[in-house]
Amino acid sequence: xxxxxxxxxxxxxxxxxxxxxxxxxxxxxxxxxxxxxxxxxxxxxxxxxxxxxxxxxxxxxxxxxxxxxxxxxxxxxxxxxxxxxxxxxxxxxxxxxxxxxxxxxxxxxxxxxxxxxxxxxxxxxxxxxxxxxxxxxxxxxxxxxxxxxxxxxx
Amino acid sequence: xxxxxxxxxxxxxxxxxxxxxxxxxxxxxxxxxxxxxxxxxxxxxxxxxxxxxxxxxxxxxxxxxxxxxxxxxxxxxxxxxxxxxxxxxxxxxxxxxxxxxxxxxxxxxxxxxxxxxxxxxxxxxxxxxxxxxxxxxxxxxxxxxxxxxxxxxxxxxxxxxxxxxxxxxxxxxxxxxxxxxxxxxxxxxxxxxxxxxxxxxxxxxxxxxxxxxxxxxxxxxxxxxxxxxxxxxxxxxxxxxxxxxxxxxxxxxxxxxxxxxxxxxxxxxxxxxxxxxxxxxxxxxxxxxxxxxxxxxxxxxxxxxxxxxxxxxxxxxxxxxxxxxxxxxxxxxxxxxxxxxxxxxxxxxxxxxxxxxxxxxxxxxxxxxxxxxxxxxxxxxxxxxxxxxxxxxxxxxxxxxxxxxxxxxxxxxxxxxxxxxxxxxxxxxxxxxxxxxxxxxxxxxxxxxxxxxxxxxxxxxxxxxxxxxxxxxxxxxxxxxxxxxxxxxxxxxxxxxxxxxxxxxxxxxxxxxxxxxxxxxxxxxxxxxxxxxxxxxxxxxxxxxxxxxxxxxxxxxxxxxxxxxxxxxxxxxxxxxxxxxxxxxxxxxxxxxxxxxxxxxxxxxxxxxxxxxxxxxxxxxxxxxxxxxxxxxxxxxxxxxxx
Numbered sequence: 001x002x003x004x005x006x007x008x009x010x011x012x013x014x015x016x017x018x019x020x021x022x023x024x025x026x027x028x029x030x031x032x033x034x035x036x037x038x039x040x041x042x043x044x045x046x047x048x049x050x051x052x053x054x055x056x057x058x059x060x061x062x063x064x065x066x067x068x069x070x071x072x073x074x075x076x077x078x079x080x081x082x083x084x085x086x087x088x089x090x091x092x093x094x095x096x097x098x099x100x101x102x103x104x105x106x107x108x109x110x111x112x113x114x115x116x117x118x119x120x121x122x123x124x125x126x127x128x129x130x131x132x133x134x135x136x137x138x139x140x141x142x143x144x145x146x147x148x149x150x151x152x153x154x
Numbered sequence: 155x156x157x158x159x160x161x162x163x164x165x166x167x168x169x170x171x172x173x174x175x176x177x178x179x180x181x182x183x184x185x186x187x188x189x190x191x192x193x194x195x196x197x198x199x200x201x202x203x204x205x206x207x208x209x210x211x212x213x214x215x216x217x218x219x220x221x222x223x224x225x226x227x228x229x230x231x232x233x234x235x236x237x238x239x240x241x242x243x244x245x246x247x248x249x250x251x252x253x254x255x256x257x258x259x260x261x262x263x264x265x266x267x268x269x270x271x272x273x274x275x276x277x278x279x280x281x282x283x284x285x286x287x288x289x290x291x292x293x294x295x296x297x298x299x300x301x302x303x304x305x306x307x308x309x310x311x312x313x314x315x316x317x318x319x320x321x322x323x324x325x326x327x328x329x330x331x332x333x334x335x336x337x338x339x340x341x342x343x344x345x346x347x348x349x350x351x352x353x354x355x356x357x358x359x360x361x362x363x364x365x366x367x368x369x370x371x372x373x374x375x376x377x378x379x380x381x382x383x384x385x386x387x388x389x390x391x392x393x394x395x396x397x398x399x400x401x402x403x404x405x406x407x408x409x410x411x412x413x414x415x416x417x418x419x420x421x422x423x424x425x426x427x428x429x430x431x432x433x434x435x436x437x438x439x440x441x442x443x444x445x446x447x448x449x450x451x452x453x454x455x456x457x458x459x460x461x462x463x464x465x466x467x468x469x470x471x472x473x474x475x476x477x478x479x480x481x482x483x484x485x486x487x488x489x490x491x492x493x494x495x496x497x498x499x500x501x502x503x504x505x506x507x508x509x510x511x512x513x514x515x516x517x518x519x520x521x522x523x524x525x526x527x528x529x530x531x532x533x534x535x536x537x538x539x540x541x542x543x544x545x546x547x548x549x550x551x552x553x554x555x556x557x558x559x560x561x562x563x564x565x566x567x568x569x570x571x572x573x574x575x576x577x578x579x580x581x582x583x584x585x586x587x588x589x590x591x592x593x594x595x596x597x598x599x600x601x602x603x604x605x606x607x608x609x610x611x612x613x614x615x616x617x618x619x620x621x622x623x624x625x626x627x628x629x630x631x632x633x634x635x636x637x638x639x640x641x642x643x644x645x646x647x648x649x650x651x652x653x654x655x656x657x658x659x660x661x662x663x664x665x666x667x668x669x670x671x672x673x674x675x676x677x678x679x680x681x682x683x684x685x686x687x688x689x690x691x692x693x694x695x696x697x698x699x700x701x702x703x704x705x706x707x708x709x710x711x712x713x714x715x716x717x718x719x720x721x722x723x724x725x726x727x728x729x730x731x732x733x734x735x736x737x738x739x740x741x742x743x744x745x746x747x748x749x750x751x752x753x754x755x756x757x758x759x760x761x762x763x764x765x766x767x768x769x770x771x772x773x774x775x776x777x778x779x780x781x782x783x784x785x786x787x788x789x790x791x792x793x794x795x796x797x
Contacts, residue, residue, distance in 0.1 A: 021469035022452055026411070060471040060629075062453030063411055079373030080569065080605045081530035083619050089756060096734055118455065118623060121376030121413060123528055123603075124221030124536035125189045133414070137189035141758065 006031050007042045016047055025058055034065035062118075070106045070113035072151050074098075074131050076144075079119030081126035090127050091116055093141040097148050111152060155431055157318040157438050164309035177210040177255060180228040180236075182298065184217040184383040185415050186376075190224035191243065198244040199227070202251045210255075216384020218298030219538035220285060223266060226298075229254060235272040237265050238280050285535050285554055290516055292524050293500040294540045297384030302419050305426040308387040314432055316506030320395045321440045325355060328399040332502065334510030336522030341367055341458070341495030342571065342600040343676070344521070344589040347502070350492060353482035355400045357490035364402035364444075365486070365493040366393055367463060368409035368416070371455040372572025373623060375603035377526040378496040380538050382409070382416035385500070386423035390446065392499030394433060395506050397444040400492055405446035408463055411453060420448060455573075455627035459675045460485075460493045462629065473629045474675035495601065497526060517543035521588035531569075531605035534559045541587070548583040551606060563608040567691070571600025573620045573627075574680030576687030577613060596687045598680065612709035613692040614699055618646040620684035624677065635678030638669040642685060651712040654700035659689060704775030711755045714774045718759070720745045720781055720790035722769035729759035729770060744784045 010027045014020045021043075028039050035058060037051075044051045058064040076082075076091040091114075098107050098114055106113045122128045125137025129144055131151055136143070171178075179199060183192050196212070203210055220226060223240030227247060230236045237260055239250055246264055253259040260274050267280030280286060291297075300307035308314070320328050333348035354362065366389060370378040382389060393405050409417050424446060427433040435443045449467055456462045457472040464486050466472035485491025494502075501523060505513045514522045521543040527550065530536045534556030541550065547568055551557065558565045567577040576597035578585065585591050589599050607616060625639040642665050645658050666682030673679045689696060698704045705713040718729070718738075725743040737753045740746030746769075748759065763770040771778070781790060 017469075019467065019469045022466065023449070026450060026452065057469065057471055060454060060473075064452065080572070080603065080619065081374050081536075083373075084531050084605060084607060084611050084616070092754075092756060093734070117412065118371065118627075119373035119375070119412075120185070121370065121379040121528075122185050122189045123374050123376055123530035123605075124186055124538075125224070126530060126536075128189060135185060135189040137186070141756075141761070 004038055004042050007039045011043070011046045014046075018047060018049065021047060021049075021054065021057060022061070025054075025064060029064060033069040034067055067106070068110065070110050072111065072132055072154070073113045073115060074129065074148070074151075075115045075117045075120075077118075077120050077122075077126070077128040077130070078116045079123060079126070079128075081123035082119075082128055085126045087127040089141055090129060090139050090144050094129075094144055094148060097145050112148070157314065160309055160314070160430055160432075164306035167306045168310040171211065174211070175232050177208065177232070178230040179210050179212045180215045180230075180298075181212065182217050182224065182226040183214045184380060185413070186217055186221045186380075187224045187226065188415075192225035194244050195225050195227060195242050195247050198247050199251070202248055206251070206256060208251075208255060213301045214303070215299065216297045216302050217380050217538065219294065219380070219540075220266070220535075221537035222535045226266075228269070231255070235268040235270050235274060237268050237274065237277060239264050240266040284556065285537065285539075288545065288549060288553055289540050290524050290542045291540050292504045292513070292516070293381060293388070293497055293526055294384070294538070295504065296388065297380065300385065302384055302386055303422045305387060305423065305430060308385070312507045313387055313503075314391050316503045317391050317394050317398075317432065318438060320398055320506050321438055321442065325399045325401065328395065328506070329355065331510040332399075332505060335501075335505045335513035336510075336517070337498065337501055337505065337513065338521065338589065339494060340497035340501065340525065340601065342574070342598060344599060347494065347498060350482065350494070351396060351400050353480070354402075354490050354492040357483045359490050360403070361489045362400060362402045363486040363489055363491040364393060364397045364400065364405045365463065365467070365491060366405070366407040366496060366499055367458065367460070367493050368407055368413075368496045369451045369458045369463060370410055370413070370496070370601060371451075371458050372574075372601060372603050374528065374530060374569075374605045375572055375601050376528045377538060377602045379413045379416045381496055381500050381526070382413070382420050386416075386420045387427065388503045389420075389496055389499045390423060390427050390433060392502035393446060394437060394444055395502055396492065396494065396499070398437075398442055402444065402492065405444060406449050406467060406486075407446065408449045408451055408457070408467060411450040417448065417450060424448065454629075455623070456629045456675070456677050459677055462675070463493065464491065471629070473631045474677070476674060497601070518586065518588050520590060525587070525599070525602060527602045527604045529555050529604050529606070532558050532560065532563065532608040532611065533606040543588045544586050546584050546586055547578065550587065550604070551583070555606065558606060558608045560608065560610070563610055565606070566609055566611060567607045567613065569597075569605040569607060569616065569684070570603065571598035571680075571683075572603045573624045574598055574676065574683060575600045575603070576683040577607070577616065577691060578687070579691040581691075596683060596690060598683070610707055610709070612650075612705055612707035613688045613695050614646065614650055614705075615707075615709045617685045617688040618643070618650055621646055621681070624681040628678065628681070632672070632674035632678060634669045634672035635674065635681060638665055638673075639678075639681050641665055642669075642682065646685065649696065649699045650705070650710040652699070652703040652710075654696075656700055658700060659693070659696055663689060698775075702775055706774070708772050708774050710774075714755060714772055715750060715777070716748055716753060716755060716757070716759055717771050717773060717778050717780055718746050718748055719769045719771055719778070720785075722767055723787065724767050724769070725787040726764065726767070728762050728764065732758050732762045734758060739784065741784060743787050745781055745787055745790060747780060747782075747784065
């Protein structure tokens with residue numbers, strides 16, 4: 001129920017207009033890091049559309065998550081500039097370090113979620129890695145692993 | 155408030171700041187600057203100023219485009235020219251403060267150049283540096299100079315004077331001015347802006363929408379991010395001018411959520427513009443109303459396509475629809491809608507601040523003005539540049555970019571236009587950069603990403619990279635794009651894994667042509683470009699992968715292997731300790747061996763092997779002789795002779 005109170009609070013700042021669906025989903029996700037089934041149902045009631053309809057929109061966009069996320073989010077850029085400068089190696093090294101299986105993005109202890117991102121637009125400093133909101137440029141495998149270790153305790 | 159009152163207020167604030175007699179410090183805190191460590195430098199500046207009791211003003215500025223030299227800090231001492239320092243670290247900024255601010259040594263060794271009047275011995279003029287010399291700054295006129303969060307900085311540099319002028323003109327006069335400038339859409343397709351505006355203006359309807367497309371999603375592009383971070387008002391001013399010319403009643407900026415700083419600075423700018431009566435109701439007392447709202451894109455590349463973007467603003471899946479009807483007659487909620495790219499709007503404000511004829515003085519006959527490009531990849535000086543149309547690729551890569559990085563590497567290709575663009579080989583380096591010339595060689599202008607590939611880049615892998623992207627971003631609505639890109643990607647994956655068949659090249663070309671002809675939108679229609687252009691210009695690389703199972707650039711993992719040269723290995727065990735999968739056997743003073751079955755080809759051993767030994771080699775298509783059991787260092791040749 002507590003989840004719904006949070007969502008209801010968000011909904012008070014919006015009109016019941018379908019065009020507000022994506023901004024509502026964005027604000028709701030910002031609260032807990034992902035969209036829970038309860039949140040989707042609540043938003044559906046508010047806008048007068050079915051949860052199915054909401055999933056169809058939300059699943060279209062890369063930004064939305066439907067599962068609990070790790071405490072820290074590590075995003076490894078896989079844009080063109082990062083690709084030609086070894087972004088793939090950084091991603092694989094972090095994957096190994098976090099002991100993630102193929103298809104798994106969040107560690108079992110919910111410390112980290114690993115994402116591959118198409119481009120941050122910090123191409124001049126490729127390869128780039130972002131942890132939470134901090135952008136780290138000119139990555140190397142060893143610097144990336146050091147950063148992961150630093151965030152592990154945080 | 156009238157424009158003159160705003161201008162007077164802005165000028166007096168800026169003059170008071172300039173003439174305060176205080177030291178002024180500017181720090182580039184755009185995304186690139188931050189990624190390079192600008193915030194740590196800022197922290198040190200604050201501490202040092204407090205420690206020495208120095209009174210100074212610190213201004214956060216956007217990026218001037220010299221991304222390779224970030225973080226950048228500029229210092230103006232009263233009566234002295236502005237000095238730009240590059241590669242600043244918390245350590246060097248302490249030295250700069252000590253030597254230049256406290257004493258009078260400007261530290262030419264740490265400075266990149268001076269800006270403005272006057273000069274300082276030993277320091278070049280910044281705009282005489284090779285990176286900047288051939289640039290023409292129209293869109294980026296304020297980036298790096300002004301505080302993007304202070305509207306008065308913008309107004310004091312002619313900001314909103316274009317809007318003030320436009321409001322005294324008729325809509326037809328404004329469109330004529332844009333027509334004279336020759337401006338074409340900077341989002342990539344290059345449609346004449348004046349014509350697009352004219353369609354929307356003439357479309358019947360009281361409600362009309364105007365959208366700024368800031369969904370910059372091409373990997374390798376950061377032109378729009380940089381402009382929004384460095385000079386958001388120039389974009390807003392362009393939008394209001396366009397709205398007045400077309401009679402638009404509501405504006406949207408659709409900006410990618412992955413660019414949080416750009417959104418934050420845009421929000422600040424929008425609030426300030428509203429407060430000053432430059433956006434919203436009764437703009438500059440003209441009776442014209444135009445509110446602007448910001449919509450954050452939720453991460454779908456296809457939403458850069460205008461009909462998909464409209465769906466997304468309406469709260470739906472961002473899937474394109476066939477045109478016509480074009481958005482100019484039936485767009486957002488079925489109403490006439492104009493969509494232009496961030497950079498187009500930034501040009502509009504510049505054109506109205508001066509005039510169309512001035513703008514048309516830059517560029518070529520069909521492509522007028524300037525274009526910003528994000529220069530990245532294997533190049534010495536990466537960054538954001540603005541050059542007149544018609545400049546050659548050679549000038550961009552060598553004069554501005556300084557050529558390829560790495561002494562042992564050679565320039566191989568430049569990829570323009572992002573996933574929709576193509577690769578241009580070294581033989582075409584003297585090609586002029588304009589819409590038509592790029593299209594002729596199978597690429598596109600696109601929004602302006604330029605990625606340099608060198609001899610260490612595998613062109614098949616690069617094509618696979620772009621196809622992976624477009625395949626993942628395909629919205630799935632039309633079959634040619636959904637199924638076609640999947641098939642092409644499967645074939646390319648086979649080729650890079652050594653499973654390619656000789657007939658695959660012809661099959662890729664055939665699929666590519668069909669997708670181009672049959673896809674619903676521009677994303678699908680241009681998706682095969684990277685494959686088609688690499689086959690056209692780098693066919694031999696495809697053939698090496700297919701026929702010889704060899705990756706000439708040494709990139710494709712299934713086709714390469716790492717070996718330890720037994721004549722060079724000194725048995726130091728550094729590789730063994732660093733190998734993430736324990737695939738190396740060895741012992742002190744014994745020649746190390748890589749177990750090929752266990753090796754994941756991450757390249758760590760190659761990176762960590764001390765340069766003085768350089769014992770690790772990467773090979774494709776060949777296999778050197780290596781010992782099959784551990785033997786002491788130095789015994790390799792001997793053991794061979796014995797046997």
